[in-house]
Amino acid sequence: MRLKDKVVFLTGAANGMGESHARRVISEGGFLFMTDIAEQAGRKLAEELGDRALFFAQDIANEAQWQNAAKVAKEHFGGVDILINNAGILTKGDIQSESVETLRKVLDVNVAGCWLGIRTISPLMIERGKGSIINVSSQVGYRGWTNYSIYGCSKWAIRGLTKHMAMELAPHNIRVNSILPGAVDETGLFSGRSDPEFMEQIKQSIPLKRFVTRDQVSSLMVYLASDESDATTGTDNLIDCGVSI
Numbered sequence: 675m676r677l678k679d680k681v682v683f684l685t686g687a688a689n690g691m692g693e694s695h696a697r698r699v700i701s702e703g704g705f706l707f708m709t710d711i712a713e714q715a716g717r718k719l720a721e722e723l724g725d726r727a728l729f730f731a732q733d734i735a736n737e738a739q740w741q742n743a744a745k746v747a748k749e750h751f752g753g754v755d756i757l758i759n760n761a762g763i764l765t766k767g768d769i770q771s772e773s774v775e776t777l778r779k780v781l782d783v784n785v786a787g788c789w790l791g792i793r794t795i796s797p798l799m800i801e802r803g804k805g806s807i808i809n810v811s812s813q814v815g816y817r818g819w820t821n822y823s824i825y826g827c828s829k830w831a832i833r834g835l836t837k838h839m840a841m842e843l844a845p846h847n848i849r850v851n852s853i854l855p856g857a858v859d860e861t862g863l864f865s866g867r868s869d870p871e872f873m874e875q876i877k878q879s880i881p882l883k884r885f886v887t888r889d890q891v892s893s894l895m896v897y898l899a900s901d902e903s904d905a906t907t908g909t910d911n912l913i914d915c916g917v918s919i
């Protein structure tokens with residue numbers, strides 16, 4: 675019950691790590707306002723999670739949809755205590771094969787989506803005198819990689835945004851931290867699961883020789899969301915089986 679009666683606003687809740695976070699919020703006693711563009715999967719999961727969960731279809735790149743979502747969250751749950759900016763998209767390729775349209779699209783979803791989330795939801799936290807915001811970056815936002823010029827810079831931007839917002843919102847008692855997962859193979863974003871040779875090659879490049887599980891990322895999320903981390907703000911939280919070493 676580490677999130678007992680806390681209202682959690684979670685984006686990208688229908689699949690992958692978001693689905694795992696959604697289940698954990700409920701099992702830790704929280705209320706869940708869950709959003710995604712994947713409507714069917716989102717509604718199905720909310721139904722399974724019961725009365726403490728409410729699904730709302732939302733594209734995080736759309737400002738008006740953020741405003742509608744915040745209004746419904748406030749009407750239904752009375753406010754928001756925790757925001758998890760989890761939704762994101764990936765593109766992979768060298769700079770010559772990528773396009774500026776893809777760059778703009780990824781920045782619009784991954785960076786503007788996160789920025790709009792903080793802008794729209796933090797006033798609800800200010801009303802409550804307290805809050806915790808968790809932004810999902812990546813190991814790709816920690817160091818340089820090949821073929822990640824677009825996704826990588828979006829995830830570096832999220833780390834930077836986290837630190838700037840942690841300063842700006844500290845006077846309101848709102849903490850802002852980022853999570854930097856390594857490769858989590860149980861997600862839609864992780865391609866290559868059907869290729870055992872590729873999977874083995876990746877595994878061998880990881881110091882602990884294993885992938886991160888969704889459940890492990892949810893445990894870190896609960897720590898940062900709950901009052902246990904009350905002294906922690908502006909931090910980058912790596913969970914990557916040692917890749918960043």
Ligand SMILES: NC(=O)c1ccc[n+]([C@@H]2O[C@H](COP(=O)([O-])OP(=O)(O)OC[C@H]3O[C@@H](n4cnc5c(N)ncnc54)[C@H](O)[C@@H]3O)[C@@H](O)[C@H]2O)c1
Nearest residue numbers: 686689690691711733734761762812855857858861862863
């Ligand atoms: N899987 C990994 O190895 C890994 C590693 C590091 C970071 N991440 C990050 O973790 C987060 C979760 O991704 P995942 O791996 O669970 O992937 P996923 O594809 O399984 O889930 C992402 C969810 O976000 C939703 N989404 C996509 N665009 C959206 C939009 N515009 N508006 C609202 N919802 C949208 C999708 O419908 C999906 O349900 C992402 O930010 C991703 O960049 C993933």
